[in-house]
Amino acid sequence: MWQYGKRMTAKEFVEYVKGNSRSRLTETHVHGTWSPSKKAFNGKNYRSLQDGMRRFHIHSRGWSDIGQHATIFPDGKVMTGRDINRAPASAYDHNDLDNDGVHPFMVEMIGNFDKGHDKLEGPQLAAAVYLVNHITGGRFRFHREMQAGKSCPGSGITRSWFEQQLKHGRCAGPFDRYQPGQLKEAPNGAKFTRTLQYVRGNQMTGSDVLAVQRRLGVAPVIKHGKPYGVYGPKTERAVRSFQKKARAKNPTGEVGDWTWGKLFGILK
Structure with a gap:
């Protein structure tokens, strides 16, 4: 049974999804938090950072739960969020909210990835690549590709660059x-x-x-x-x-x- 707030490696998360998902996950929706940025992460406060997002999503956005299925931290660890068998709160008109067991997989990466701020690199990048490749076979869309006026996951991350990282991940x-x-x-x-x-x-x-x-x-x-x-x-x-x-x-x-x-x- 899916549990909120479990911390694990990217590889463990993929296995956790395999063991708990009854859904067909069509593509990964890639988001960056903007706030909190990387500097808010102290190496220990995984749960408090995610719980803060969850409270904001529920009490300010009016959603039933945290929006994302997974949060990826700067050290590459992944935490479970919304039940994988429920559609995400990713982008209006792109969440596939009917109950047919088919919907996107959504990740939220901790960091402000706009130009001049945090960089998506190291273990965090490796974890993101691993999840997109192993859960949705490399299929993804950025938040900004679905919603006008957004830079998310960040103006410092181009689609062509991210596609290249996915290719390297598959061809290791x-x-x-x-x-x-x-x-x-x-x-x-x-x-x-x-x-x-x-x-x-x-x-x-x-x-x-x-x-x-x-x-x-x-x-x-x-x-x-x-x-x-x-x-x-x-x-x-x-x-x-x-x-x-x-x-x-x-x-x-x-x-x-x-x-x-x-x-x-x-x-x-």
């Missing part, structure tokens, strides 16, 4: 333990070239996914009479179970180079 090198060429091909000829993971709403596909599914006994999608590899929640669960049996230090349900090596072998 997948080889942590081994080098390219050290891992065996799968029986279907697929090679390890990327970290395979479940991304809600934008699931990874390909022959490498199909190879993992066949190895773990997960039934693939059949299209036009042919098997089609789609990395969904069943595949993620099967990978996590395999990792636990293989005594992985951190069974994430993702197929990195270590897991691929365990599945298909290492070239000596």
Whole structure:
């Protein structure tokens, strides 16, 4: 069950969403607080800063709860806000308020990101990129793109720059333990070239996914009479179970180079 005010890492938050969301999250609405700015954060006052926003949203805005599903702090920690299964209070006429279980995901980043003020960088940027990539598959809109007269998330953050950060986040090198060429091909000829993971709403596909599914006994999608590899929640669960049996230090349900090596072998 979703709980307000839980603090965690970006990766933990993504797992928390997977475990608690019954909704299809269409895109991420990216906001910056403006006030409080980064200087208001002292490294400890996560809850008090978010509670202040919540009180303002309820008592001054007249909303039923805090507007955002997640608050991202300058140190990269993430705190849960509004229930993920409720539409956000993001931008008028863009919240998708009907009760069909389909709506945007909203994040609020602590900081005044207008030009000449705070910069979106370091762990906070990394957390924002991770959430947008892993929860809505890189799909996002800035607050100012939905509401005229706003600079939010800040005039110092351009769309092209943020898109580039998302691209870097998705394309980070997948080889942590081994080098390219050290891992065996799968029986279907697929090679390890990327970290395979479940991304809600934008699931990874390909022959490498199909190879993992066949190895773990997960039934693939059949299209036009042919098997089609789609990395969904069943595949993620099967990978996590395999990792636990293989005594992985951190069974994430993702197929990195270590897991691929365990599945298909290492070239000596």
